[in-house]
Amino acid sequence: MGRSSEDDPLTAALAPPPNEKPAEREARERAEAESKRVSDEIDAQLRRERENEKKRKPVKLLLLGQSESGKTATLKILLADIFQFQLLYCKRQWSQDRASWRCVILLNLVRNMNDILDILGREMAAANPEALPVASSKMTQPTAIPTSTATIGSPIAYGLPLLKFKDKHRLLRLRLAPLRRVQSDLEARLGAAATELYTTNTNSAAPFDSGSSTTPKPREKEFSIHSTNGWKTALERFRAARRRSGEDSGVLRKVRDMEDEVLDVIAGCRDDMRSIWEDRVVREMLSRRKVRIEDSAGFFLNDVDRIARTDYQITDDDIIRARLRTVGVQEYRVTFEHGHSAGSEWRMYDVGGTRSSRAVWYSYFDDVDAIIFLAPVSCFDEKLAEDRHVNRLEDSYMLWKSVCACKLLARTQLVLFLNKCDLLQAKLMRGAKIRDSVPSFGDRRNDVATATRYFQQHFKEIQRTYSPVQRPFYVHLTSVIDTKSTAVTLGAVEESILRDHLRRADLM
Numbered sequence: 072m073g074r075s076s077e078d079d080p081l082t083a084a085l086a087p088p089p090n091e092k093p094a095e096r097e098a099r100e101r102a103e104a105e106s107k108r109v110s111d112e113i114d115a116q117l118r119r120e121r122e123n124e125k126k127r128k129p130v131k132l133l134l135l136g137q138s139e140s141g142k143t144a145t146l147k148i149l150l151a152d153i154f155q156f157q158l159l160y161c162k163r164q165w166s167q168d169r170a171s172w173r174c175v176i177l178l179n180l181v182r183n184m185n186d187i188l189d190i191l192g193r194e195m196a197a198a199n200p201e202a203l204p205v206a207s208s209k210m211t212q213p214t215a216i217p218t219s220t221a222t223i224g225s226p227i228a229y230g231l232p233l234l235k236f237k238d239k240h241r242l243l244r245l246r247l248a249p250l251r252r253v254q255s256d257l258e259a260r261l262g263a264a265a266t267e268l269y270t271t272n273t274n275s276a277a278p279f280d281s282g283s284s285t286t287p288k289p290r291e292k293e294f295s296i297h298s299t300n301g302w303k304t305a306l307e308r309f310r311a312a313r314r315r316s317g318e319d320s321g322v323l324r325k326v327r328d329m330e331d332e333v334l335d336v337i338a339g340c341r342d343d344m345r346s347i348w349e350d351r352v353v354r355e356m357l358s359r360r361k362v363r364i365e366d367s368a369g370f371f372l373n374d375v376d377r378i379a380r381t382d383y384q385i386t387d388d389d390i391i392r393a394r395l396r397t398v399g400v401q402e403y404r405v406t407f408e409h410g411h412s413a414g415s416e417w418r419m420y421d422v423g424g425t426r427s428s429r430a431v432w433y434s435y436f437d438d439v440d441a442i443i444f445l446a447p448v449s450c451f452d453e454k455l456a457e458d459r460h461v462n463r464l465e466d467s468y469m470l471w472k473s474v475c476a477c478k479l480l481a482r483t484q485l486v487l488f489l490n491k492c493d494l495l496q497a498k499l500m501r502g503a504k505i506r507d508s509v510p511s512f513g514d515r516r517n518d519v520a521t522a523t524r525y526f527q528q529h530f531k532e533i534q535r536t537y538s539p540v541q542r543p544f545y546v547h548l549t550s551v552i553d554t555k556s557t558a559v560t561l562g563a564v565e566e567s568i569l570r571d572h573l574r575r576a577d578l579m
């Protein structure tokens with residue numbers, strides 16, 4: 072048998088007292104209305120907080136693209152721009168970073184020179200085999216030379232007269248020999264990031280492709296290098312050394328000694344480096360071998376007078392142009408204080424772009440708001456450094472296709488940067504023909520506007536064909552080392568990503 076509501080103790084407790092007088096009833100109802108109002112207000116407050124919580128969800132941005140496509144350069148501009156307006160600690164962090172980048176730039180400069188000296192040694196040995204013992208002309212693989220322009224053939228193969236090397240060249244080589252030691256010291260200090268990769272253990276453009284299921288793979292520890300702020304890995308080694316040195320004056324002396332020694336040697340070589348770089352015979356030698364050091368990543372020889380000095384003051388531009396390979400995946404967290412993103416936290420991920428580094432990308436695809444994908448278009452006639460069988464533009468197409476097709480990224484905003492337009496322009500001005508490397512380009516006009524339109528169309532078609540759900544095609548023609556215009560482009564991109572992010576939060 073069921074109980075009547077009068078039997079229910081809760082109902083009984085809440086029921087108005089029997090014999091309630093009108094004044095008491097009025098007071099009770101007022102109290103009840105007041106507690107309902109307070110309760111509604113609390114509910115509304117909780118709802119608002121939940122909304123804000125959703126909006127406070129960090130914006131997740133990934134930078135993808137093959138090695139040397141300009142991912143890190145783009146991130147540097149983003150961060151430099153943000154840090155200009157940020158809290159003091161960010162500024163302090165940025166200025167520490169600047170000091171560390173100085174060593175990278177010195178390494179880039181020294182490597183430019185050693186690459187030339189390598190080629191010079193080889194040419195001089197060929198021109199006069201008796202004059203140079205074989206051992207002294209033993210080469211290491213040139214490191215900073217663009218893959219498409221690495222040494223090709225000997226002058227004899229071109230049927231040209233032998234180059235006329237003089238005692239001056241022998242002397243310069245001898246005097247610049249200490250730069251080898253400087254390069255290996257700096258490389259040892261910076262670790263894996265300081266050297267480029269020339270081999271790969273994967274022959275797939277997108278080794279993350281096999282995992283097109285919806286569950287992210289567990290992150291591979293060896294690649295998951297995290298930081299909450301600042302430049303990681305290689306640069307961290309410098310900071311760590313400085314920190315340690317603060318505790319131990321012996322270590323401090325060693326760190327300073329090393330840096331002073333490096334700077335002294337480089338400054339002492341300044342005039343000789345300039346002589347080699349400006350030498351007519353050396354230029355002719357490089358041109359015959361089709362080596363364009365000036366197009367390589369981290370080229371600083373034109374600035375030797377400014378950089379090779381003990382009081383070298385680094386500029387923002389130097390930092391953007393400096394080349395340091397990204398190892399693994401690096402995370403940067405920034406909370407904006409100004410502008411349209413004020414109050415929102417952004418998590419940005421910069422990845423290593425060589426083929427063997429790409430497998431780990433997939434574990435970062437979960438819940439990504441946007442991807443900036445960099446495709447260097449000046450590379451239409453170049454091969455991948457890590458796999459000399461693969462054309463770099465083809466590799467970018469394959470990679471883009473996999474990113475577009477990835478189900479986990481179906482709702483992610485994709486922003487394509489057709490980068491290195493400045494180098495494309497210079498290359499076409501020198502007479503390079505696109506159709507020689509890209510037969511489908513046919514008889515179109517061999518200029519930047521036509522070429523970028525053509526490449527853009529190809530990327531657009533890939534996106535349209537392979538995206539699981541249709542999405543807008545966002546593309547920008549960039550030369551990211553042009554910091555001012557890149558900052559403007561990134562401002563627009565940032566706004567659009569944030570808009571999408573908030574729209575998504577509303578739908579949650």
Ligand SMILES: Nc1nc2c(ncn2[C@@H]2O[C@H](COP(=O)(O)OP(=O)(O)OP(=O)(O)O)[C@@H](O)[C@H]2O)c(=O)[nH]1
Pocket residue numbers: 136137138139140141142143144145367368369370391392393394395396397398422423424425490491492493494549550551552553
């Ligand atoms: N001239 C020119 N140089 C560029 C441009 N974008 C990037 N660079 C330079 O190219 C080099 C390679 O750029 P990074 O940003 O290190 O390339 P990345 O994509 O991060 O490469 P990984 O870390 O190996 O994956 C750097 O020295 C940059 O300064 C560009 O648009 N024009």
Ligand SMILES: [Mg+2]
Pocket residue numbers: 142143144395396397421422423
């Ligand atoms: Mg990088």
